[in-house]
Amino acid sequence: KLFSKGVLRYGELKKELPSITHKMLSQILKELHSDKLIERKSYDQVPPKVEYRLNEKGKSLIPILKMMADWGKKNNPKNHEK
Secondary structure, eight states, X not given: OHHHHSEEEHHHHHHHSTTSOHHHHHHHHHHHHHTTSEEXXXXXXXXXXXXXXXXXXXXXXXXXXXXXXHHHHHTOGGGGOO
C-alpha cells in the first residue's frame, strides 16, 4: 500500500490491512525501517503523528515483488485443478 499511496499514517495502514494485528503491523514497520526500506517521520504533537513512506531502496523491490506475485498466480495449484 505504501507504493501505491505514497505516504500513510499508522491508522491508514491498519485500515488497509484489517486482518493484521496491531502488534504484527508495528513489528513489520519496525523491521522495514530497521532494514532501511521505509522512512518514518514522527511529528512532535498530541496526539502523536507518524508517517511512513517507501524510500528508494524499498521502491527498488517493487518490480521483484510484482514478478514473484505473477509467478505465484501462474503456478497456483488451484488454477490447474480443472
